[in-house]
Amino acid sequence: MAPTIYVVRHAQGHHNNQHHLRDPNITDLGHTQCTNLSKTFPKSELPASLTIMASPLIRTIQTACLGFGDLLKTRPDVKFLLVPMAQEIANQPCDIGFSQSELKPKIAAWLDENRIGFGVERMNWSLVEDGWNSKAGPYTASLEEVTARAAALRATLYAYPSEAVVLVTHGAFLHYFTADWTSFDGAKGTAYENCEFKKFTWDSEGSDGIHLQEVGGAKIKLGRPAGVHAHVLQGIEMVKGQNPRKIRVGNGKI
Secondary structure, three states: OOOEEEEEEOOOEHHHOOOOOOOOOEOHHHHHHHHHHHHHOOHHHOOOOEEEEEOOOHHHHHHHHHHOHHHHHHOOOOEEEEOHHHOOOOOOHHHOOOOHHHHHHHHHHHHHHOOOOOOHHHOEOOOOOOOOOOOOHHHOOEHHHHHHHHHHHHHHHHOOOOOEEEEEEOHHHHHHHHOOOOOOEOOOOEOOOOOOEEEEEEOOOEOOEOOEEEOOOOOOOOOOOOOOOOOOOEOOOOOOOOOHHHOEOOOOOO
16 A cells, blocks of 8 residues: 655755755754654654655755654664655755765764764665756756656655655645645745645546645645746746746635
8 A cells, every 4th residue: 555645844944044055954943843843743643664754955854853853763663764856946055965975974963963862874875876966867957857856756655665654855846746836835935834744645646647635635736837936947937027936826725
């Protein structure tokens, strides 16, 4: 049976106000958000067969460690996998990660400084291959490649051998991954708040692949409006007189 998917947007990072920063740490407020995530996430309903996945950017790894550190410390059976396909959509400095050789010591130092209780060996780094942070090939900041990457990740998770997957990823990418722009706010580039989480099951497979359906969400998903993310992705139509940062989408509660 395909796993239940829980998606989590990362905690607030320094990039939220300073987009020139490369792959930043989360802020003090982000630490508080992670504490709230750890307390409010329905961990008691998680099955025995569980995998935690995170985009290999610093803020997503930190969010996974802080929000689910209790599970990662007390349950060695819980897998912790870093997944480059879940990285953010744009090629702005804040969305470009570090190579594994650079990233590992940064995360190791952070884990030690914050006394998280485990080291980098707790994470599976096998997918963090050379070029994962190149923003080239399947990671290109284009509508075509982001859409294809999101579809590939859905297909991978649909066949993944766990009863549940917790995916810690990014606000903009989540719309392509879920194929839903309900409540999208162009000023934030997403409808997801920092550390917001949602639960999904699987919808029937269509001509364009397998899709997700939010548990308790809107009955009808809203598609990508014209011009959304035109300022950060290649291949998106520019709408005359429209500012992509001012696009708002209805809440879709039908």
